[in-house]
Amino acid sequence: MPLSWNGVMVLRLAIVVVLALAGGGWFLTRPVPLPADALDGLIGDAANGAVIFAASGCASCHTAAGAETEGLPVLAGGRSFASDYGTFMAPNISSDPEAGIGGWTDLELASAIQRGVSPEGAHYYPAFPYTAYAKAAPQDIVDLIAYLRTLPADASPSLPHDLDLPFRFRASLGGWKLLFASTDWVVPDPVSPEVERGRYLVEALGHCAECHTPRNALGGLQRDLWMAGAPAASGPGRVPNITTGGLSWSVEEVAEYLKSGFTPEFDTAGGEMVEVIKNTRQLSDADRLAIASYLAALPPLGPDS
Amino acid sequence: MMSITKAFVLSLSGLAFATLAHAQSADHSGAIKARQAHMTLYGTNLGVLGAMAQGNMPYDAEAATAAAESLVALAGIDERFYWPEGSASGMAEGTRAMEAIWADPEGFSAAQEALLVAATAMAATAGTGVEGIQAGMQAMGGACGACHQNYRVRQ
Numbered sequence: 001m002p003l004s005w006n007g008v009m010v011l012r013l014a015i016v017v018v019l020a021l022a023g024g025g026w027f028l029t030r031p032v033p034l035p036a037d038a039l040d041g042l043i044g045d046a047a048n049g050a051v052i053f054a055a056s057g058c059a060s061c062h063t064a065a066g067a068e069t070e071g072l073p074v075l076a077g078g079r080s081f082a083s084d085y086g087t088f089m090a091p092n093i094s095s096d097p098e099a100g101i102g103g104w105t106d107l108e109l110a111s112a113i114q115r116g117v118s119p120e121g122a123h124y125y126p127a128f129p130y131t132a133y134a135k136a137a138p139q140d141i142v143d144l145i146a147y148l149r150t151l152p153a154d155a156s157p158s159l160p161h162d163l164d165l166p167f168r169f170r171a172s173l174g175g176w177k178l179l180f181a182s183t184d185w186v187v188p189d190p191v192s193p194e195v196e197r198g199r200y201l202v203e204a205l206g207h208c209a210e211c212h213t214p215r216n217a218l219g220g221l222q223r224d225l226w227m228a229g230a231p232a233a234s235g236p237g238r239v240p241n242i243t244t245g246g247l248s249w250s251v252e253e254v255a256e257y258l259k260s261g262f263t264p265e266f267d268t269a270g271g272e273m274v275e276v277i278k279n280t281r282q283l284s285d286a287d288r289l290a291i292a293s294y295l296a297a298l299p300p301l302g303p304d305s
Numbered sequence: 306m307m308s309i310t311k312a313f314v315l316s317l318s319g320l321a322f323a324t325l326a327h328a329q330s331a332d333h334s335g336a337i338k339a340r341q342a343h344m345t346l347y348g349t350n351l352g353v354l355g356a357m358a359q360g361n362m363p364y365d366a367e368a369a370t371a372a373a374e375s376l377v378a379l380a381g382i383d384e385r386f387y388w389p390e391g392s393a394s395g396m397a398e399g400t401r402a403m404e405a406i407w408a409d410p411e412g413f414s415a416a417q418e419a420l421l422v423a424a425t426a427m428a429a430t431a432g433t434g435v436e437g438i439q440a441g442m443q444a445m446g447g448a449c450g451a452c453h454q455n456y457r458v459r460q
Contacts (some may be wrong), residue, residue, distance in 0.1 A: 236395070237459025256359060261446040266351040267344075268446055270453030277450070 009084075012218055013166035016175050029174025031123050033111035042139055044106075044146025052144040054282040055205040056133065060275040061090040069152040075100065076154035081127060082234035085219070086163030088127040096153035109145050110138070116177065123173035125161065126219070131181045135204035180220035191297055198294025201287055206280075211239045211272065228301035245300035254292035255285065333392035337400045340387040343379065350375045351445060354431065358438045366432045373431035373441070376424040384417070394458040401458040416452040423448040 053059070059073040061081070067074040076099075077090040094100035101109055108119040116123060116130035124130060133141070186203055190196035202208050213221045214230040229241035240246060249257070253264045258280035261269045269277050280288060353372040356362035391397065393404040406413045423444040430437030 232459055235459070240460060260355075260442060261450045262351070262355060262442070266348040266355055268449040268453050270450070270457045271459050274450045274454035 008217065009164065009166055013172070015218060016172045028178055029171070031115070031117040031121050031174065033115055033117045033121070034107060036107065039106055039110060039138060039142055042142040044142040044144075046143065046146040046150050048140070049143035049145070049147025051283070052136075052140045052205065053147050054279045055201055055287070056136075056144065057206060057276060057279045058093070058144075058148075060272075060279060062093050072151055074152050074154050075148070076156045077158055078156065080159075083127070084233075085167045086161065088125060088161050088163075089159040091158035092154060092156055093148065094154040095149055095151055096155050099155045099157050100153060101148065102153060106142065106145050109148070110141050113141060113144070116173075116181070123170045123177070125167075125170075125173065126176065126180075129207040129210050131177075131221075132204055132207035132210070134181065134183050135185070135200075137200075137204075140205075176218065176220070179218065186223055186226050187294070187298065190294070192293070194290050194293045195297045197287070198290035198292070198297075201283075201291050202294050206291070208242070212242050225301060227295065227298055229303070241301065241303060242295055243298045243301045244296060245302045247295070251289060251292040251296050254295060255288040258283075258288045258291060259285070331389065331391060333389055333397045334399070336387055336389050336392055337397060337402075340384070340402070341400075343382070343384075343387065346379055347376065347449070350379070351442075354427070354438050355442060357435060358442045360435075364435050364438075366434075369431040369438055370428065373424065373428040376445070377421070377428050380417070380421040380424040401460070403456045403458050406456050413452075413456060416448070416456065419451065420445075420448040 059075070061079055062075040062077050063073045064076060064078050067076060075092065075094040077092040079090045081088045081090070092099045095102040097103040104112075104119055111117045112119070112124065113130060114134045114136065116126065116128065118124060185199060186209075187195070187199050190199050209221055209227060211233070212227045212229060213223075214225050214228065216222055227242045229246055230239050232239055247254070249264055257263055257269065258277060260281070261274065261277045263269075268274075280291070283291075350372040353362070354369060357364050357369055388402070388406060390407060392400060393402050393407065394400050395404070423441070426444060427438070427441030430441055
């Protein structure tokens with residue numbers, strides 16, 4: 001008999017709790033920031049940081065629609081994301097010293113981005129894709145931080161998430177991270193430098209898999225079904241399969257789509273992908289081709305995978 | 306015996322009921338086909354311009370202008386018969402039209418108006434060279450995408 005929605009939720013919670021205990025309890029599931037010397041000797045380059053910012057899609061979640069000052073994104077947060085767990089609210093990460101990240105150290109910011117740990121030492125929810133950013137090069141993270149500090153300040157306070165009861169306890173996220181946060185590449189042996197660059201853009205920065213890969217009952221990505229398409233996080237419909245088992249476009253056609261939003265039939269992107277293309281159109285042609293080459297090199301997965 | 310007036314009123318209300326019942330279970334497949342054909346026509350004309358913009362077809366000022374002017378004509382068509390109530394995804398078969406089209410008619414017509422503006426700008430520059438098409442394609446992509454973002458259901 002299929003479990004009811006509530007049944008699934010209770011089961012998920014129970015599994016998280018049991019695993020957290022069985023995994024060694026508090027010690028193994030405690031929030032672990034980056035080591036104190038993680039950024040030693042690195043100097044941020046805001047110009048490259050702007051590229052990392054676009055490639056990582058930060059603005060898609062952390063700006064309200066169209067929020068700009070003199071062409072620069074205002075990272076005041078406020079966008080809401082409905083999910084099976086409740087509604088997540090993107091926080092203010094503008095340079096405001098009180099409401100945003102202006103008062104954080106570089107190391108605190110890097111720990112948030114790459115470890116999902118707040119300056120106060122709490123776990124972040126993985127709606128923030130730190131599991132992808134964990135794979136990013138430290139230099140790129142330092143560059144990104146330098147760029148974030150150049151963006152406008154906004155004093156709007158972050159809004160709290162509105163989550164269902166079992167998910168309000170951040171301690172259980174330690175168990176989740178233990179199970180699902182991995183810095184192993186999904187494609188271990190890229191066939192060319194171009195595919196390797198694409199792998200970095202897709203797996204570490206672009207976090208495409210967050211929507212295009214299905215999740216298990218605990219919300220972890222199913223790495224064996226990488227990019228095979230998934231039910232939408234909210235609302236009807238599916239996020240498409242973008243392996244060659246589901247997408248028959250050429251590498252050049254995928255790169256063009258990431259630039260202009262036009263499909264080979266001159267239909268256009270819709271839904272959340274419109275926001276994604278606002279980011280990918282800022283990348284170089286070479287980087288868009290690298291993303292497309294990486295996708296073309298993935299194992300083809302059929303619609304029934 | 307029933308008066309003539311009463312019989313007349315009864316038969317009228319019967320007719321009204323039948324009309325209403327018909328409207329509720331109306332077959333919208335014609336309207337859905339029409340709007341999808343309209344989208345295909347956008348694609349055909351954008352395909353000519355896009356192929357030139359991407360260097361897959363030699364630039365031809367006359368063909369580019371013809372395609373762009375067709376886009377203007379298409380964007381200017383009165384679409385009132387394309388979008389009958391009850392023809393949203395979830396209510397009718399074979400459509401991805403979102404209920405927001407009917408819930409937010411001002412937003413939807415603003416999005417259509419933005420497409421007409423983009424197409425008109427394209428028609429003004431398409432005959433001037435490949436760069437004129439490329440700029441126009443970006444604006445067209447923005448206008449198409451804005452509507453598909455808010456008014457079309459995922460596949």
